[in-house]
Amino acid sequence: MSGTVTAVSSNGVYSFTKPNRDSVRLLAGLGVEGDVHAGVTVKHRSRVAQDPTQPNLRQVHLIHEELFAEVADAGFPVAAGELGENITTRGIDLLGLPVGALLRIGDEAVLEVTGLRNPCLQINAFRNGLLKQVVGRDEAGNVVRRAGIMSIVREGGTVRPGDTIEAELPDGPHRPLERV
Structure with missing residues (x-):
């Protein structure tokens, strides 16, 4: 499974969106x-309030660019970085990856997938009604989260738009992603 980085974003201050970077x-x-x-x-404010000593399983947030096309069709235009992600991707099924999958990005960086992003109500302050577009329920009534995945950095490196992403699945039975 492979894909491409289409944008990278970061912000040194708390804000919902993150500016794109080179x-x-x-x-x-x-x-x-x-x-x-x-x-x-943990650095996310709600997690810090619960327990500031818990490990940060949300170091890098990735979203698939294909989601932006889907929500735009429903009347919610969104651009890279606007949902607070660090890496925007294309062509890789992020939501279909299991816990522990490795994402090799560019020549150096390796991320380990930890789980699903659980978007909060701030998303509705950004675009009223957008939360229902990225969190819903399937036919069985199970919650379905589509606002990207979270990961930790196993190996550092520089990531740029245009870099390739190669997914490496873990051995053994795969655990589906849950919110982290």
């Missing part, structure tokens, strides 16, 4: 250099 540097065990969510322990 490149971002991933730091092993920390996340995106200079990004407010980088660190060994």
Whole structure:
């Protein structure tokens, strides 16, 4: 399974959106250099309020560009970085990856997939009604989250638009992604 990086984004201050960059540097065990969510322990405000000592399983947020086309068709225009992701992708089924999958990006960087992003109500402040477009229910009533995946940095490196992404699945039975 492979794809391409279409945009990279980071922000050193808390805000819902993140500006696009020419490149971002991933730091092993920390996340995106200079990004407010980088660190060994959780940085998302709601997680810090619960337990600031828990490990940061949300160092790097990835979203598939194909989601933007889907929500735009429903009347919600969204561009890369506007949902707070660090890496925007094309051509790879991020949501279909199992926990522990490795994403080899460009020549150096390796991310380990930890789970699904669980978007909060801030998404409706950005575009009223968008939350229902990215979180819904399937026929069986199970919650379906489509706002991207979260990962940790196993090997650092610089990531740029145009870099290739190669997914490597873990051995053994695969665990489906759950919210982290």
